[in-house]
Structure formats: structure tokens, C-alpha cells
Amino acid sequence: MNTLSSHVLDTTSGKPAAGIELTLTLPNGEVLTGKTDADGRFKDWPSVSNEGFAAGQYTLRFHCKPYLEAHHGKSFYPFIDITFELENNGGHYHVPLLISPFGYSSYRGS
Template sequence: MLASFFAGAADGDAVKNPLSVHVLNLQTGTPTAGIAVDLEQKQENGWVKLASGTTDDNGRIGALFPAGKILSHGDYKVVFQTGNYYQKIKQPTFFPEIPVIFHVEKDGDHYHIPLLLSPYGYSTYRGN
């Protein structure tokens, strides 16, 4: 039975894709749908946009890294467009966007970046 669980899990985009994000609303204790998220990579001439997505009903983007490419050693930035989200729900916020810069040490690893969000504060960490 465990073998079938792992075989099924290997078929999902989140398993194949090296980068996922998750946004939870600390004010309501619920997932935050509808947040636009950009992924950028630091290169010689500055930050270069690689991909974009929007959190689903569970507050997740399971596959943020471009398909068919390898997440390689270097610095990356995930930018959560929180100002647009709060404007849509007609609530003020202190943070119009939240950039999270992280370093990829080892090619082939999976990186999960959760964001715990409220209008006037946030927290993030490396998830699994």
C-alpha cells in the first residue's frame, strides 16, 4: 500500500516541480487564494523574472518554477503581490509586496516557501 501512495505522489506537479509556495492568512486562519506571485533569479545584470502564478483556493502554487528547466545553484526571489490582494478585498495593508530572497545550495532539491500573512505583518520559512 505504501508503494502505491508513493507512486501516486510522484505523479503530481508539486513533486516534479522544484518550487512551491503556500499563503496562509493569520487573521482568519485560512488559506489565501488569489495572491499573484512572481519568481525571479539573480543574474549578472540584476533580477530576471522566470515565472508567475496565482495562489489557488488552498493558498498554494504547487509548481512555480518553469516546466522543463532545472532549479540550479544561486539566488532567487519570490515576490508575493499582497497589496493587490488586499485592495481586492478592500482592506488596508502595510506591505504592498513581500519579497522573499532565498539561496539554492544544491541542484535538484525541492524548495517550499510558506508565507504567513496578516495586513501588518508576515512570517516565512523554508517548508517541505
């Protein structure tokens, strides 16, 4: 079974990035939405099926511009898309994002 979570950290302030809107595009084109909590985390995607997320390619869009402009006055990126692939029975997938007004980084977390 595949599960998915994310965490956004503001590297300029060294704090979690709360309130960032998320859009997850599934392999079949369906779109799910969410928002990071006070700790910059999100894991409560609507249930896709009893088996969790199916194998395939997904795109997770982080709508970071409103957050970065509110906290730092500028944002080079209106949004950040991370496209990744889930395997059959791949377990838990965690997609962290480190952001600043002029840069970002991501990796597969645990």
C-alpha cells in the same frame, strides 16, 4: 534536482490566501509568474530546465496588497519579497508565507 513551491496563509482569517500574484526572479534575471490556487498554494512554475531550478539566489515577490485590501480593508505592505538561496541538488524547497494586514512571517518549509 531543485523544485520550488509556496503556500500563503492569512493569519487573520485562519484561511489560505487564494489569488495572490507571484513573481519569481531567477539568478540570471529572468522573471516567472504565477498565482496561488484556492488552497493558497503554487508549485507549477514553468519548466526552467530538465534539472529543475539551478543553484543561486532567487527572489519570490508576493503581491499581497490587493488580497489584503479586499479581505481586510488595509495593507501595510504593497508586496513582500523573500530572497533565498538554492544549493546544487538541494531537493525540494518550500517557501511558506503567513500574512496579515500589518505583519508577515516566512520560513523554509518541507
